[in-house]
Amino acid sequence: MSAPVRVLVCDDQALIRTGFSTIIDSQPDLEVVGECGDGRAAVDLAHRLRPDMVVMDVRMPVLDGIEATRLLAGPGVEDPIKVLVVTTFNLDEYVYEALRAGASGFLLKDAPPAQLLSGIRTVATGAALLAPEVTRRLVGRYAARIRPAEDKTGDVPLTPRELEVLRLIANGLSNSEIAATLVISQETVKTYVSRILTKLDLRDRVQAVVYAYRRGLVT
Known part of the structure; x- marks a missing residue:
């Protein structure tokens, strides 16, 4: 059997962190290697633990998820780490900026557990998690800025x-x-x-x- 996908969970709400970690750790092909509550901690832990990917919140103290994503997966980063952004708001400005910062995709926090697990596996394989209908809405809203x-x-x-x-x-x-x-x-x-x-x-x-x-x- 191949080694499980190693995941770092970063969210400033402890209840959501615990929920995500419990769901992820329930799968034999996935493993939570760390948790943290702000973007700076996410960057530091990611450099130390070298997870396969980070499940990243957007709005957090100290350093937000956008800047943390840019430091982990942005242009010019050597040996980048894949980032899956989670957000409360569908296609808000923060999600758009996170995608430009290097995130491989995003999910809503109220997505069902099966969708979270599928999203993690999708991003871990190197694919992008951005559904066609979401792409249409994203570029329709932000085309002028892109x-x-x-x-x-x-x-x-x-x-x-x-x-x-x-x-x-x-x-x-x-x-x-x-x-x-x-x-x-x-x-x-x-x-x-x-x-x-x-x-x-x-x-x-x-x-x-x-x-x-x-x-x-x-x-």
Whole structure:
């Protein structure tokens, strides 16, 4: 059997921390290696314990979850640690900023236990936890901010078909929806997505969405 996914839980509410930890530790393939109540402690513990991922609250004292995420998973961080953000508010500004800071996805705190566990496993595998319908709402609300005026649309090292797939990703389509739109197989879509992420040096679909909007590839 493979080693369990090692998880650090960070939330300033002790009851939520305990609840998350109890749910996670109930699974044979998951293990809580530490708990903390603020972002600074999360950064320090993560550097010391080297978990596979951090379940991170957004609003916390000392250092908030956004800055903690940037320190653990942001651009330029050597050996980054995956971060799954949890929040009370659906798609609020803090969640958007956390995604830009390097988080691999987010969940609401009132999500059922099965969704939390599925989200942890999804992020642990290197995938992004951002459902297509959530992507559509996210970019619809923050498109103007994601696309700064100084960014250019040129010099994108993708083929025309890869650009087409990237635009569909940025518009919130799932792999199956992209396959249906382009009349290709889902396996072919997966291949295109992998090439896009590799060529653009992006970690996941979340970063691909932000990239597309910052480059003005979608409106």
